[in-house]
Amino acid sequence: MKVLITGAAGFIGMHVAQRLLARGDEVVGIDNLNDYYDVGLKEARLKQLAGLPGFRFVRLDIADTAAVADLFRRESFGGVINLAAQAGVRYSLTNPHAYAQTNLVGFVNLLEGCRHGKVGHFVYASSSSVYGGNTKMPFSEHDSVDHPVSLYAATKKSNELMAHTYSHLFGLPATGLRFFTVYGPWGRPDMALFLFTKAILEGRPIDVFNHGKMQRDFTYIDDIAEGVVRVLDRPAAPDPAFVKDRPDPASSWAPWRVFNIGNHQPVELMAYIEALEAALGRQAEKRFLPLQDGDVPATYADTAELHSATGFAPATPVPEGVRRFVEWYRGYYRA
Ligand SMILES: NC(=O)c1ccc[n+]([C@@H]2O[C@H](COP(=O)([O-])OP(=O)(O)OC[C@H]3O[C@@H](n4cnc5c(N)ncnc54)[C@H](O)[C@@H]3O)[C@@H](O)[C@H]2O)c1
Numbered sequence: 001m002k003v004l005i006t007g008a009a010g011f012i013g014m015h016v017a018q019r020l021l022a023r024g025d026e027v028v029g030i031d032n033l034n035d036y037y038d039v040g041l042k043e044a045r046l047k048q049l050a051g052l053p054g055f056r057f058v059r060l061d062i063a064d065t066a067a068v069a070d071l072f073r074r075e076s077f078g079g080v081i082n083l084a085a086q087a088g089v090r091y092s093l094t095n096p097h098a099y100a101q102t103n104l105v106g107f108v109n110l111l112e113g114c115r116h117g118k119v120g121h122f123v124y125a126s127s128s129s130v131y132g133g134n135t136k137m138p139f140s141e142h143d144s145v146d147h148p149v150s151l152y153a154a155t156k157k158s159n160e161l162m163a164h165t166y167s168h169l170f171g172l173p174a175t176g177l178r179f180f181t182v183y184g185p186w187g188r189p190d191m192a193l194f195l196f197t198k199a200i201l202e203g204r205p206i207d208v209f210n211h212g213k214m215q216r217d218f219t220y221i222d223d224i225a226e227g228v229v230r231v232l233d234r235p236a237a238p239d240p241a242f243v244k245d246r247p248d249p250a251s252s253w254a255p256w257r258v259f260n261i262g263n264h265q266p267v268e269l270m271a272y273i274e275a276l277e278a279a280l281g282r283q284a285e286k287r288f289l290p291l292q293d294g295d296v297p298a299t300y301a302d303t304a305e306l307h308s309a310t311g312f313a314p315a316t317p318v319p320e321g322v323r324r325f326v327e328w329y330r331g332y333y334r335a
Contacts, residue, residue, distance in 0.1 A: 002026040003232070004077045006062055006110065007084030009033055009042035011188045012125070012179070014049060015225040016081060021052045023229075028075060031084065032061040036091070036098075037189045044332070045186055062106030072113035079232050082110050082124035085155075088190050089129060089294045092152035103155035107162060115170045121235040123228065126160055126176040126258060128217070128299045129153035137266075138217075138302035141178075141250035141258050150294035160258055167256035173235035174255070177228065180262030180301045184221030184321055185328030192269075193322065196276055197329050200284045206273070210291040214269035215298040217262040220316035220324075227261045230310035250305060262301025263314045275319045279326040 003020055007013040008029025017027050029049065033042050049055045060067050062084050084106065086098040107124070114122045131139045132148040148154040156178075163174040183193045196206045239251035251257060277283055291297060306312045 001078040002028070002076065004071075004075070004080045005029050006080075006082045007031055008049065008057065009046045010083055011045075011186055012182060012221065012224060012228075013081075013083040014045040014186055015184075015221050016083065016228050017049050017055065018052070019225045019229050021049070021054050024054070026054045027056070028077070029055065029057045030060040030062070030071070031057070033059060036086065036088070041186075041189065048186075062109055063101045065105070065109050068106075068109040068113050069116075072117040076117060077119050079121045079123065080110065080114055080119050081228065081232060082107070082122070085125060087152070087188070089150045089152050090292055091190070092150050093294055096151050099151050099155050103152075104158060107159050111162060111166045111172070114172050115166060120173065121232060122163065122166075122172055122174045123232050124159055124163065124174070124176055125156075126178045127153065127156040128178050128180040128260070128262065128301065129296070130157045130160070130178060131299070132296070137298065138264070138300040139260060140302040141260060141305055142248055144249055149296065152294070164252060164254060164256045167236070167252065167254035171255060173237070174257075175231050175236045176258040177231060178258060178260045178262075178301075179224065180217040180219050180260065180299055182219050182221055182224050184325055187221070187325060192272075193276065193325055194329075196273065196284065197280065197326060200276070200280055200282055205285040205287045208269065208273070208286045208288050209295065210297055211288045212268075212270045212286070213297060215266040215300065216269065216272070217264065217266045217299050217301045218272060218318055218321070219261065219263045219301075219314060220321040223263070223314040223316055224261060227306065227310070227312045227314075230312055231259065231306075234310060257309075259306040259309070260301040260303050261306055261312070262299070262303055263318075264301055264303045266298065266300040267318050272318060272322070275322040276326070278319065279323045
């Protein structure tokens, strides 16, 4: 299959591309290599892909309507995986327009490309943050997600809604994946594990928000990449059990679905830090701070739907995943 991956120089994009290439798919990767975080890390990820047979990179901004339309006119894709986004909850409080451009304008451009290019399956990144102020655990796709607490979350929820209209109007099979705190080698410098590791190795204190009373359903990158590929291979189909006068938020009469993709095992932030301290062989100096605006104290994924649709079963325990991250971090920055 020929697959378009947007955000291919990103953390999840690089790993998903590697997995598709390893099984012989052709991958066109696009990315605008923006400087939200270290561009050198994005370029290094692309170098990992550059030599692999079947990979091509095109530098392109998904918010550029003409360029995206042109790409879909030139090339024909069996599947599209949209991982390009302005990510990060906290940054959306200070730079809202970056989110509107990439996550809304860019997303519509891709939907249009998929519509006119007759793409077989559009898979896109949503986020656990769509659960917003919900406190019922674990988070289920059958729950309403109408109360986001950050603009980032609101754009992800909007993606799910926009995708639904294209599934309904144009029969585009579309699946949204709500990722739960992804971590591992080649991870993002703006996320806790990276920030903590860097600070501890430099002898600086780490910022522990909500005074450490946080839980996250940390999900290892290889499990995520495996889940994304399983989903790609199973295009969304209409749900014959869907009843319009009792609409289930998890499905539709249209070929549209959303899935949680998480570890189904929330871990206390302090236990995550302990796993990191063990992997580094160093104690962290902790600065306890209140919960940040836009953030939520806990996430916990109900993954029964994804399991029953694809057999997805995450396999990496947090201490092992953290150990592999530290090994990568030390190797990468030593080099
Ligand atoms: N990592 C997580 O824990 C997590 C959790 C929930 C959701 N997500 C979502 O998963 C997706 C991938 O996340 P990630 O962690 O790999 O992030 P990332 O920032 O590492 O990757 C995103 C990539 O998209 C590129 N990009 C951004 N705007 C673009 C544009 N306008 N045009 C082209 N490329 C653009 C960036 O340069 C980057 O390389 C994102 O949609 C993110 O919101 C991630």
